[in-house]
Amino acid sequence: MISLRARGEHAPLRAAAAKAGAGLIAISPWRLLLRDDAATRERLREALAAPRVVFTSPVAVRAARRLQPLRTLDGQRWFAVGAGTAMALRRAGVAGVDAPQRMDSEGLLSLPGLAELHGQDVGFVTAPGGRGVLVPALEARGARVIRADVYEREAVTLSPRPLARLAELDAPAKLALSSAQALQLVMDALPEPLRDRLRRTQAIAASERLAELARAQGFTDIVLARSARPADLIEAAARPSTK
Structure with missing residues (x-):
């Protein structure tokens, strides 16, 4: 393999x-670099306060968890691209996580909880360069995406x-x-x-x-x-x- x-x-x-x-x-x-600066912390705080929060990878969960505790607010819905990301969120203390059976961007976008987004804030926790189809698709559904890039990939x-x-x-x-x-x-x-x-x-x-x-x-x-x-x-x- x-x-x-x-x-x-x-x-x-x-x-x-x-x-x-x-x-x-x-x-x-590449290697992964977890971000730890004031701007990233503030952006993550804003993203995690949105009514809907999307995580794109287990690494995004790990990086965000280092910056602040992950806790669900009243009325929030949290989403994960796949089962691995959902498991990482549950281990971090987020009990209710929606994840698609088809574990990719298209599967995530098919979830009912992300269908009607007009005028809604969506927190998006990720890294630069990844999941390029998701943000435009969420914005096309009327969402205001609050993107928090909590780690980055450095080519080696x-x-x-x-x-x-x-x-x-x-x-x-x-x-x-x-x-x-x-x-x-x-x-x-x-x-x-x-x-x-x-x-x-x-x-x-x-x-x-x-x-x-x-x-x-x-x-x-x-x-x-x-x-x-x-x-x-x-x-x-x-x-x-x-x-």
Whole structure:
């Protein structure tokens, strides 16, 4: 299994792969930097006071929780893009969280609680560059989006060790694909021979949107997972190829 995640974020997928008897090549195109400044704290305070609050990732929950306690106010509704984010919110003390069965931006937008937003404030806790479709879609429904970017992704040079392992692969491999930005950064940074080698893997896409992106990047063997959770990616990787 090949993982494209931030530095320090490969452990859950590594553990799931090991449980299934597989190894992991961890390629990190960025590192995560949790923000801690007065402007971010104020923006987060405003976002968390909105009648509806959306979190886009477990990292957003972790970063926000470092800045202030997460507590539901009377009449509020909290939303998570997927089950992992919802679980992180519950662990942080938020009891009622709505999350879609289809764990992506389109699934979140299909939730009834985000359908009628005219004149409503929506807190949006995220990072720059992620979930680009959500804010315009919420605004198109009449929401005033209060965006709090509580962490950021800093691009880093790809480590040579995992690239050497990728170059030496002589057996079928699976690519766990849970981030469009990660795939784009890696494909842009790899030399052409390694791009070709990566394209020959089976892409395990965490959403239809990611599957479409993989096809656009030249992948031909693509399997759709139920979500970006490690267990779901590993389950999808175990299915027979339909190529």
